[in-house]
Amino acid sequence: MRRRLAIGLMIFLTLLGASAAVTTGVIAEGTRWEMAWRVHESGQPGPTVLVVGGVHGNEPAGASAAGQIQHWPVKRGRLIVVPRANGPGLKDGTRFLPGVALKTRDLNRDFQKTDSKDGPIGEPAQALWKFVSGHKPDWLIDLHEGTDFHQINGKSVGSSIIDVHSKASGVAVPLMLKAVNAAVSEPKKKFVRLRYPVDGSLARAAHERLGAHAMICETTSKNQPRSQRARQHRLMVHALLTHLQMAQAGPHVLVGKDDFRVAIYDAGGVGGNGPRNVDRVLAGHAVVRRVGAADVRDGVLEQFHLAVFPGGSGSKQAKALAPAGRKAVQNFVRSGGGFAGICAGSYLAAANYEWSLGLSNHKTFCKSVDIPKVGRKSMWYRGPSATVQMELTDAGRKILGDKKGAFDVRYHNGPIMSPMGKAGLGAFQPLAHFRSEVSRYEPQKGTMTGTPAIISGHYGKGRVLCISPHPESSPALYELVRRGLFWAGNKK
Ligand SMILES: [Zn+2]
Known part of the structure; x- marks a missing residue:
């Protein structure tokens, strides 16, 4: 497996003799599908949680939230974030991979299907899968957005968590729902739990092929500013990290120590x-x-x-x-x-x-x-x-x-x-x-x-x-x- 670890930044801390580190790099480097990643290694034993955003380019809140979550320190285990899986789509505001044929243009249908012997289809899915499978995540959270509130319009999966219903996610998902719903006053706009991540999705493949507790977190873009949707994503991910005893700071760390x-x-x-x-x-x-x-x-x-x-x-x-x-x-x-x-x-x-x-x-x-x-x-x-x-x-x-x-x-x-x-x-x-x-x-x-x-x-x-x-x-x-x-x- 060719995985290029272009390390942009390394910060070493000493935690009880173990070394914590932040590393960054790029998936599919040198192609038009480049995806930056960031890993927070706590230096302490614990789960590996992988968060992905921006798989669909017209769902920008997931990319925004992941871009914030990538700055969260963790006190045990490892937090891995890929904020912009479909960079060209995010730039154009399109759901699909721009310029890609009909059959493979939906990145969230390009991962290995349940009954398929073939691996992922197309360059971005293949590159992302190499990265994801190489890290063997215990948890995979893919941040998406629906167009309407699921409880109001059943045709949309907006405001839901679609998970694999593993034993562990059966404990975690209700905690995530509780955290995000605490700030949703209208009953019909509250998040609900759905099953099962669609065939060909990153979450489903991560569960079926890697045994990860995988889920898709969907906010709703309808009449809600992006800041609010990203905040909902943050609340869900933070509730999971808290449950896993990984969270070191609150849910509203939005940036690193960048220049301006x-x-x-x-x-x-x-x-x-x-x-x-x-x-x-x-x-x-x-x-x-x-x-x-x-x-x-x-x-x-x-x-x-x-x-x-x-x-x-x-x-x-x-x-x-x-x-x-x-x-x-x-x-x-x-x-x-x-x-x-x-x-x-x-x-x-x-x-x-x-x-x-x-x-x-x-x-x-x-x-x-x-x-x-x-x-x-x-x-x-x-x-x-x-x-x-x-x-x-x-x-x-x-x-x-x-x-x-x-x-x-x-x-x-x-x-x-x-x-x-x-x-x-x-x-x-x-x-x-x-x-x-x-x-x-x-x-x-x-x-x-x-x-x-x-x-x-x-x-x-x-x-x-x-x-x-x-x-x-x-x-x-x-x-x-x-x-x-x-x-x-x-x-x-
Ligand atoms: Zn989506």
Whole structure:
């Protein structure tokens, strides 16, 4: 068996005389199916647990969760994680292996079938199987997503654990269900136990050929942000590791000690493509994780340099965070974390609402005015997405790049920002001004041109960046946004 152990990182600890180590490498190296892996060796006897994500490219939460779980230390046994089994599919957002013939394109049907004498089919399944069988896992957890809640729509396996019903999994699976269901309030959306992993799946082959206690954990993508789905995967895997006496830390370790770590809030109050666009802005420049309100309340921001709150509704984001989440964001920034708000996130950071975070010393133009023949209207609303012009200030050019003159940017009801003058909070600095405007109602005319489009400030030890328009939705402005985020996160 040819297994290339490209060791990217080795950390040795001494635990009761035994050596713990983290090793990393790549499966199918040099092919288009490359899959990074990471092994946490505790140095103590115990089970081998292998976690796989991203077998289906249109089920990104499994890859997200596995990408987080790969940073979990273990106190006994061995934890092996392959976060992105179908990298090209994840990149394209396709279930199948891109460019592969109909018969073999579903990676989770390419492993050895129950009645077959043939091994796995196709390069990625063969390479992954070599790796998996070489490690002889006691447990194999494959992280997937269904499109609907199984208890509501029996055609989907969403929100279930599909396991082999071995004696050991008969003990573990109920514990995993209990852990994940504790945070699911609607009875019909709770996870249920199903049988049996489909023929040709990695889980079934791992059970039948290797004797592993194997299972497929399915979240539900319908109306649930990715952060929530990945959190559910984490809760299930962590419950298993706790049961096996392997877990060394809690279930919400999301990152390692990578250079620049960014949390993008994607839960209640976030709309449109904001998180995806920020992903694109930072691709290759930062380790990015989606986080939800429950994650924020659990203190995950402390693991990051920067928190980004994208477009949607600032008041709804505040509501989803709840007082405990809002306090967690404030504490994070006060102690040196960075905050970047885009559109709604800049309402959230403002100082003029009772629900806003007061991280930035600005208020927003939001009074309600009686409009003849229309009625009473709040002035924040200026209509559908539109293109306006903005221009950087001298201070802005230092942070955001040497861009001269006015240029186009997408605008969609971002805040019209002006000084709040709140005591104890330093003044903000304009980094850009609007050079044109959009308006829906007469009293809005002339209130936008010349006002700050991007501002910077400080809150405690942290930096705060507020962007009213949507430069993150224009590839031509990715670099400008990236520079702003680097500044806010104090990237060295
Ligand atoms: Zn799947």
